[in-house]
């Protein structure tokens with residue numbers, strides 16, 4: 322007989338300080354703006370001189386949790402971390418948690434190279450291979466006592482080639498979200514932010530804990 326799954330109790334986040342476990346100033350500003358109306362004051366991990374942990378997990382949840390738990394433990398405050406990436410179905414979910422690594426070069430990240438690598442990998446699957454893909458964003462919220470809960474947002478879509486558009490970042494030019502015909506990089510940023518995997522994860526977090 323299978324065991325019943327007991328849902329994890331959701332802990333509410335009280336108004337006050339929240340560490341955003343990221344050294345990316347743009348990300349911290351964006352998250353801070355989203356949470357300010359709920360009485361949350363976002364503080365960046367960089368402002369607190371917190372170290373950036375190595376992302377040793379093999380899942381989005383594991384990486385988001387390790388970043389949030391470390392920041393909560395070191396700061397003594399609740400902390401929020403995210404981990405995201407692109408999963409291509411015909412590539413068994415690659416690049417997945419290694420999405421940023423596919424862009425690494427000795428001189429920094431090269432997104433044209435990363436998009437080309439994904440396209441080349443897809444080409445090896447033949448002309449009839451599925452071009453379905455999804456972006457994932459996992460948000461992990463941790464407290465100094467080790468309590469952690471996470472929310473997974475997704476955006477389904479299709480891989481296109483050649484890349485289109487020049488707004489946004491990362492793999493935006495090769496991903497067309499379901500239901501539209503513009504790539505993420507051709508959309509107005511507000512339009513992308515309303516439908517993205519990150520928007521989905523934040524909507525779940527806000528509904529559950531605020």
Ligand code: IMP
Nearest residue numbers: 403404405406407420421490491492493
């Ligand atoms: P991380 O979550 O900071 O580890 O980054 C994962 C990688 O996924 C980023 O460096 C981007 O390349 C990619 N990624 C995540 N979200 C998006 C998006 O909205 N558009 C394009 N690429 C993204």
